[in-house]
Amino acid sequence: MEENISLIKHQQISKKFKIDYNNIRELFYEKVKDGPDDIFLISPGENTVEFTYAKLKLLIKNTYNIFRSLELKSKDRVSLIFHNSPEFVALYFSALCFGLTAVPINPDIASKEMRYIINDSKSKAIFYSNVLESKIKNIKNLDDVKLKKITSINDQEFSLKNDDSFEENEISVYDAAVTLYTSGTSGNPKGVILSHLNLLSKSKAISEWFHFDTKTRALCILPLDHIAWQVTNLLSPLYQGGSTVIVQEKVSLRSFWDLVNRYDVTWTSGMASILPILLSRSKERKDQTLKAILCGGQILTRTVQKQFEDRFKVPIFDGYGLTETTGFTCINGFPAEKRRIGSIGKVLPANEMTILDENSKDVGENNVGEICIRGYNVTSGYLGLKEKNKESFRDGWFHSGDFGWKDSDGFFYFQGREDFLIIKGGMNIYPAELENVLYQHPDIIECAVIGIPHKLLGEDICAFVKCKEESEVSEMELKEFCKNNIGGFKQPQKIVIINLLDDLDDIPKGPTKKILYRDLKKYYMEKYQKNSKN
């Protein structure tokens, strides 16, 4: 990377950390030079797809033709709506190498939610999988945007040779590489801008933390529209010349051990919720290659960790991070002997972390405060949200809204969130997202959404609704209403109609009429959870 780079305040750190490239294209091209015939990607399926480094480079160059035919220019944003697939990987890297900003969108969210992201990001084009065509056609009122359906990486347009005389666009380390949408407290998701610097620093840090090399083979079982899995499963193996196996995320878990065994997988990452699922199955491990599993996004319980490690003999490494920090900012020590069980680990070399009080003063060791982060991996800010940026990035730190503490040896511990964010199977959902949908129902006067414990997903969703007196709407009808208006993973598991309760008249509120989510959760736990096995 260029010397004397000028970083914004919350990206500056006091320790030394060298970034070796100016952008993802430089990194990728260097790896192509090092091992053109080495495999970078395997996508098992009816027709298994394999990309060597050289083949992916060729595909990337050919994809430039498609970009140019759509009159896309450097720094334009393009939405990518795919399940995990070789098509997504090819378009993702092509966009980054061309100088576009990729906006990967979760294909399971509702069409309305997709429209918000596409319009808010001012995407110039949408690339989508043909299997999602009906959903894409349902996106109404799109601003001026070009639609490009992709059926297969084997389509002829990916094999049309690029004009070699075309000069590569200049890409600065500060240029936005991806913009990812994460849940917002107001109900609308926020676009987090992540630069080439963010991606490079984090992929270097993680690949070095876990001692990746050219023999590293990651298994990607979670959706690549999420930054944590992009970095851990695509970019970190790339940084050291390794490879990755990707599978449609919804089918990967059932075949987890078969995939590890068949493809000599050495490393994987995912939500802690995958562990009890694998434990619940009778399938045993046959491989001798898997060395580590990195877990994040949910609290990892010690019992599950111990049961998993005792049975499968693979160490689990807990970590913590956010979209705003390009995923993981701290990870438990590697190798396994360096771990402190119960901790979210130590700070990665690309960033610093501290615990601050409400006046941005360091609370010291063993005291609870807000987890704050700064470093090369921290976003420059949210797209077009000035006020939110002022609130979240201040005093030289990114304020995460999460609470925790650190011990005298530098290990961090996660305590909880301040703003009632629900983390269901690793997906962030703010109560307001579902509340906004419920308020559109003509019978609902008032509602509040809380997270409730779930043994596999960590949390699930429960909505409390107060309906008009004359209303006869049922829980099933309200669930049906939600199904039509919000993405699958944001559907409530339970809807409690307050009118039908004899011990609660209203949604609990404080003196300023602010909903008391904690009281509501307490009510739920006492009434419904006491005898539940969830």
Next chain:
Amino acid sequence: MPIDTNELDMKLEEILKKIGLDDINLESTIEDIPDWDSFTHIQLIDAIEEKFKIEIEFNDAIIMTSIPIIKKKIMNYL
């Protein structure tokens, strides 16, 4: 033992109902049905194995992402 398509459809519908994929029809795909997630996919393939007394290879399990493909694959095992 080979079965006819009506019996296959009937048994499959029973499985889908049992695992909570009520909204699904015999043309549905994993992309159309938000409730068909990774946990449901495990339940689905396990239930198919149990109902039809077959053992599905992993390379089939990862492509059984639509009801037509599932039907075709089951037929291959019977």
